[in-house]
Amino acid sequence: MQNRHTSNVVNIPTQVKNRNLVELRRRQIIDAAVTLFIEKGFHKTTTRQIARASGLSIGSLYEYIESKEDVLYLVCDAIHAEIEHGVNEALQRTGKGRNSLAEVIREYFLVCHRMNDHILLIYQETQSLPPQWRNKVLENEVRITGIFMQVLAKLSDNGELPALQEKFIELVAHNITVLGHMWTFRRWYLARHYRIEDYIQMQSDFILGICNAGTL
Amino acid sequence: MQNRHTSNVVNIPTQVKNRNLVELRRRQIIDAAVTLFIEKGFHKTTTRQIARASGLSIGSLYEYIESKEDVLYLVCDAIHAEIEHGVNEALQRTGKGRNSLAEVIREYFLVCHRMNDHILLIYQETQSLPPQWRNKVLENEVRITGIFMQVLAKLSDNGELPALQEKFIELVAHNITVLGHMWTFRRWYLARHYRIEDYIQMQSDFILGICNAGTL
DNA sequence: ATTATCTATAGATCTATAGATAATGC
DNA sequence: ATTATCTATAGATCTATAGATAATGC
Numbered sequence: 177m178q179n180r181h182t183s184n185v186v187n188i189p190t191q192v193k194n195r196n197l198v199e200l201r202r203r204q205i206i207d208a209a210v211t212l213f214i215e216k217g218f219h220k221t222t223t224r225q226i227a228r229a230s231g232l233s234i235g236s237l238y239e240y241i242e243s244k245e246d247v248l249y250l251v252c253d254a255i256h257a258e259i260e261h262g263v264n265e266a267l268q269r270t271g272k273g274r275n276s277l278a279e280v281i282r283e284y285f286l287v288c289h290r291m292n293d294h295i296l297l298i299y300q301e302t303q304s305l306p307p308q309w310r311n312k313v314l315e316n317e318v319r320i321t322g323i324f325m326q327v328l329a330k331l332s333d334n335g336e337l338p339a340l341q342e343k344f345i346e347l348v349a350h351n352i353t354v355l356g357h358m359w360t361f362r363r364w365y366l367a368r369h370y371r372i373e374d375y376i377q378m379q380s381d382f383i384l385g386i387c388n389a390g391t392l
Numbered sequence: 393m394q395n396r397h398t399s400n401v402v403n404i405p406t407q408v409k410n411r412n413l414v415e416l417r418r419r420q421i422i423d424a425a426v427t428l429f430i431e432k433g434f435h436k437t438t439t440r441q442i443a444r445a446s447g448l449s450i451g452s453l454y455e456y457i458e459s460k461e462d463v464l465y466l467v468c469d470a471i472h473a474e475i476e477h478g479v480n481e482a483l484q485r486t487g488k489g490r491n492s493l494a495e496v497i498r499e500y501f502l503v504c505h506r507m508n509d510h511i512l513l514i515y516q517e518t519q520s521l522p523p524q525w526r527n528k529v530l531e532n533e534v535r536i537t538g539i540f541m542q543v544l545a546k547l548s549d550n551g552e553l554p555a556l557q558e559k560f561i562e563l564v565a566h567n568i569t570v571l572g573h574m575w576t577f578r579r580w581y582l583a584r585h586y587r588i589e590d591y592i593q594m595q596s597d598f599i600l601g602i603c604n605a606g607t608l
Numbered sequence: 609a610t611t612a613t614c615t616a617t618a619g620a621t622c623t624a625t626a627g628a629t630a631a632t633g634c
Numbered sequence: 635a636t637t638a639t640c641t642a643t644a645g646a647t648c649t650a651t652a653g654a655t656a657a658t659g660c
Contacts, residue, residue: 314580347594413612
């Protein structure tokens with residue numbers, strides 16, 4: 177678990193020795209690429225555009241990465257780090273009491289709302305990653321879902337939720353994760369019919385419905 | 393609503409006069425392209441590969457389409473037609489009674505299970521479509537979600553579900569749609585931990601929980 | 609004569625690197 | 635001397651079309 181708030185990338189080779197410089201330049205690259213990828217997609221963005229927007233020459237860009245896919249991995253990883261950071265921070269703030277689940281859901285959905293384009297990007301481009309890095313990105317997803325699992329398990333243990341089978345808790349955690357994402361990948365419809373606050377309210381009712389029902 | 397079971401594509405220009413031939417060749421193109429796109433993605437599939445797998449020359453391919461994006465649109469539309477067909481057929485079979493919602497959910501989730509790769513493809517490549525066709529594809533999504541809305545609305549009117557606000561019914565219909573998709577785009581995790589039958593059972597409990605709870 | 613199909617290729621990219629140049633530190 | 639950066643380009647594609655050829659129907 178450790179400190180995951182900063183990027184956990186250590187395995188992309190670089191020609192440059194100075195670690196601080198590598199971190200600085202890669203941050204430039206990520207910031208430039210994320211905008212371009214959101215705008216035109218990974219495949220329609222060229223390495224030259226990434227270099228230009230990063231303030232590097234094409235030659236320098238390739239001192240910090242080995243391939244265009246490397247940039248995509250850096251971007252995906254940075255996005256997940258930011259989401260996880262946002263959720264963990266919310267977790268600190270929210271109380272431990274009865275309604276902590278609703279609070280966590282609310283904060284998480286607001287993170288999704290804020291990171292709309294970024295989450296969409298991950299849905300669209302994860303499959304463009306080489307298998308090894310795709311797996312790393314999927315691990316990130318699992319870890320974020322795991323946060324909700326822990327919250328649910330604690331409430332269930334405390335008797336503040338009906339006792340639920342572990343498998344069911346696991347699935348509800350995935351549902352929460354995905355219903356947050358849904359606000360981004362169905363935004364073309366939802367944002368025309370709901371405000372984010374209404375969306376959060378209704379989805380909380382939906383999710384908590386099962387818990388109150390106690391049918392399992 | 394008319395007959396949506398066959399493709400509703402009429403607007404892609406072709407050089408070929410014979411309408412039957414156009415339909416035949418486009419079916420070849422779709423069948424070839426869907427396999428290639430699933431395997432390597434839209435951008436990494438070349439038009440030559442599509443032509444070869446369709447049994448056409450590259451020149452002939454371009455008699456039936458105007459651009460590579462046309463092929464993607466044909467593919468997305470064909471996939472949605474098949475999904476909608478599957479759901480509508482299930483709707484015919486299921487009774488009108490108490491448990492029709494659970495039955496429809498079950499059949500829809502089985503369609504998602506069967507069309508796993510196809511649904512994933514739509515999630516990944518819809519954004520690669522020119523805006524006009526992307527909108528058409530999104531309309532397809534809305535229409536499929538609309539089927540669930542109707543089922544929910546009928547049950548709510550009949551008093552077989554608690555009376556729910558229309559906005560809430562609409563949202564639940566989207567949730568059903570997306571929780572079916574979730575089986576495909578989280579398959580890398582879910583299929584390792586659940587069998588499809590367990591997934592359907594638990595998600596039905598989850599979805600119906602809100603209805604039984606009657607908290608709204 | 610018209611329609612459908614094919615081959616050959618124009619024209620336009622795009623990724624990644626080689627080799628030269630500038631900046632830094634001993 | 636070492637490290638970081640740049641310019642110029644090799645090499646490899648890939649989409650889409652022009653123009654030639656074959657098949658069909660009057």
